[in-house]
Amino acid sequence: MNADEMKKQAAWAALEYIKGDGIVGVGTGSTVNHFIDALATIKDRIEGAVSSSEASTAKLEANGIKVFDLNDCNEIEVYVDGADESNSLLELIKGGGGALTREKIIAAASKQFVCIADASKLVDILGKFPLPVEVIPMARSYVAREIVKLGGQPVYREGVITDNGNVILDVHGLEIMEPIKLEKTLNDSVGVVTNGLFAMRPADVLLLGSPEGTKTVLAK
DSSP states (O other): OOHHHHHHHHHHHGGGGOOSSSEEEEOOSHHHHHHHHHHHTTGGGSOEEEESSHHHHHHHHHTTOOEEOGGGOOOEEEEEEOOSEEOTTOOEEOOTTSOHHHHHHHHHTEEEEEEEEEGGGBOSSBTSSOEEEEEOGGGHHHHHHHHHHTTOEEEEOTTOOOTTSOEEEEEESOOBSOHHHHHHHHHTSTTEEEESEEOSSOOSEEEEEOTTOOEEEEOO
């Protein structure tokens, strides 16, 4: 079983968490694309979705699923999204696809956050995957210098503009022992929109696709 098959397995398993007939929060990325395909099979049971990116919105609408603006919704019951890394506390690194800000907003507005991934994404210490930081364009160099002071090695993600019109710095060389502390510190830097640490609002459930079947991990 390859990585994409494990992603698909986890994505379809997430349908179990869609209990009501309301609006589902939908993330971004290759694993979420499988979830959108799965969600389309029960689209008549739900009212629609709130999407974290233009790419996901396009795929949802192509599958006949109505997409709502978050401002027009009450609290979202369930948000389903992938991750680039997760530790045992279900603190995550996200943003490899560049949608971290909208993902973080929807996660914060949701009662339950179900993370879907292949088994390789569960790690002991966060940081091997470069940590994305979304930055106001004029602050890119300043924020990069501040990140260096924290021990990180920021790399400008060239040619990428987020759906919010900003740029991304990918921070290499970190072993993130205190994710909540680092999340707050980075967000306090002037010019940072947000960073890809989902530690203050971690996932509630992690579904890991594996050759042995989908594994359910709850925060320790």
